[in-house]
Amino acid sequence: MxxxxxxxxxxxxxxxxxxxxxxxxxxxxxxxxxxxxxxxxxxxxxxxxxxxxxxxxxxxxxxxxxxxxxxxxxxxxxxxxxxxxxxxxxxxxxxxxxxxxxxxxxxxxxxxxxxxxxxxxxxxxxxxxxxxxxxxxxxxxxxxxxxxxxxxxxxxxxxxxxxxxxxxxxxxxxxxxxxxxxxxxxxxxxxxxxxxxxxxxxxxxxxxxxxxxxxxxxxxxxxxxxxxxxxxxxxxxxxxxxxxxxxxxxxxxxxxxxxxxxxxxxxxxxxxxxxxSGPEAENKWNSNVSILSPIHFNLNIYYDYNEKMIHVESSSREEIKSVSLISLKGVKVGDFNGLSYSTSALSNGIYFVKIMSGNNLYYKKISVF
Known part of the structure; x- marks a missing residue:
């Protein structure tokens, strides 16, 4: 009022x-x-x-x-x-x-x-x-x-x-x-x-x-x-x-x-x-979601043009719960098969690789061409 x-x-x-x-x-x-x-x-x-x-x-x-x-x-x-x-x-x-x-x-x-x-x-x-x-x-x-x-x-x-x-x-x-x-x-x-x-x-x-x-x-x-x-x-x-x-x-x-x-x-x-990312700031909303540090998980995410595949490499694979691909509009495209995803059926453009581990999240922008 x-x-x-x-x-x-x-x-x-x-x-x-x-x-x-x-x-x-x-x-x-x-x-x-x-x-x-x-x-x-x-x-x-x-x-x-x-x-x-x-x-x-x-x-x-x-x-x-x-x-x-x-x-x-x-x-x-x-x-x-x-x-x-x-x-x-x-x-x-x-x-x-x-x-x-x-x-x-x-x-x-x-x-x-x-x-x-x-x-x-x-x-x-x-x-x-x-x-x-x-x-x-x-x-x-x-x-x-x-x-x-x-x-x-x-x-x-x-x-x-x-x-x-x-x-x-x-x-x-x-x-x-x-x-x-x-x-x-x-x-x-x-x-x-x-x-x-x-x-x-x-x-x-x-x-x-x-x-x-x-x-x-x-x-x-x-x-x-x-x-x-x-x-x-x-x-x-x-x-x-x-x-x-x-x-x-x-x-x-x-x-x-x-x-x-x-x-x-x-x-x-x-x-x-x-x-x-960066140093963890105060979370005033008491959310259970926390940032997933790519350094902590030693992640290497890359696109192989010749294979038409997106690969996720990690020395701590057991900590990764799921990996999925998200469109630029925020729509889920699909889940990774293990730690790889075939892009052969995708349109060229920008996507996000979403990695989940418990309540932790990490997004990586990647170009498909």
Missing amino acids: YLNYLLVLLKIKSLKKILKTLFLLISCNTFWGQIPSYYQSIDLNLSGDLLKNELSNLIINTHQNLIEYTSSNNIDTWDVVKSSDVFALDTSKVMLVYGYDDNDATVENDRTRSKSLSCHSSSCFGLWNREHVFPKSLASPNLTTNNPGPGTDVHNLRACDYSTNASRSNKKYNIGSGNSGATNQGDWYPGDEWKGDVARIIMFMYLRYPNQCEPISVGEGTQLYSPNGDMPDIFLEWNSDDPVSSFEVLRNNAISTAQGNRNPFIDNPYLATLIW
């Missing part, structure tokens, strides 16, 4: 206080330990690209409200950020991404700041503005804010100290430790407290805008974990190392209220492990 009521009120600027009140009501339901109804259409037995595509379609189709970047007549991103990034211990303040110290004389590293100290002019020292976690200039094409769209998606906007935002600029993220700041290589480390937040935002932007916001454009280092090489290792490591905070949960709820869609990787960081 509250959500339907809010969608009507979002068009009226004078009723901003109602948005804040409803945010507090909604934030009481954090969905911890249970699968939210938002994901009822998702087959959580999937992994890899199949799961990624389903989640991508979900957050695209449920993005019902495009928020204006700045507006004097309608709800804009300033309004949403002041609610989504609120400091729980003092709701007159917002949390500042990359910040870490409110007690010293340096304002650039402040962790919180009054909502009223937002920057709306050219002289903004000591004020806060809106940081694009995925920088506008690193997207292809660039993220723009002239009209509601990818550049105004509040999932990607964080309250940030003006000077710190300028220091980060469009630097790519890279490994580091401790507090936020530029690395020796000239990249940016978001800080121990914020690295998981950043990783989960980048993952969201990739699924929401898959052709425009690729993680490899904003993260340095190798991409060894992800089978397709499309997710930098640092983001998977940060997602695992820095668990979801209550602040992120409340923020996700507030933005979902305003836009309609949610960040799945805040609701359950383990979804990233299922999609891209």
Whole structure:
């Protein structure tokens, strides 16, 4: 009832206080330990690209409200950020991404700041503005804010100290430790407290805008974990190392209220492990399904063009329960005969080899030609 009521009120600027009140009501339901109804259409037995595509379609189709970047007549991103990034211990303040110290004389590293100290002019020292976690200039094409769209998606906007935002600029993220700041290589480390937040935002932007916001454009280092090489290792490591905070949960709820869609990787960081492999992240839904590591099972999956056969080789064959072939649409094509599958009757294209071992799953994309 509250959500339907809010969608009507979002068009009226004078009723901003109602948005804040409803945010507090909604934030009481954090969905911890249970699968939210938002994901009822998702087959959580999937992994890899199949799961990624389903989640991508979900957050695209449920993005019902495009928020204006700045507006004097309608709800804009300033309004949403002041609610989504609120400091729980003092709701007159917002949390500042990359910040870490409110007690010293340096304002650039402040962790919180009054909502009223937002920057709306050219002289903004000591004020806060809106940081694009995925920088506008690193997207292809660039993220723009002239009209509601990818550049105004509040999932990607964080309250940030003006000077710190300028220091980060469009630097790519890279490994580091401790507090936020530029690395020796000239990249940016978001800080121990914020690295998981950043990783989960980048993952969201990739699924929401898959052709425009690729993680490899904003993260340095190798991409060894992800089978397709499309997710930098640092983001998977940060997602695992820095668990979801209550602040992120409340923020996700507030933005979902305003836009309609949610960040799945805040609701359950383990979804990233299922999609891209890597270090095992927290599974907030207490699911019995876990990722099957190809390294642990020493798997070699390949297509033999001359034989027209797909082969699975493993030094631990006794651990494999079943192997099947899945189409790009997610439809089961058939089961393997042992650890081989004849492709002579198949059309050329992309398929997935699905390996099951107890409650473990592993998907491998393979081309048949």
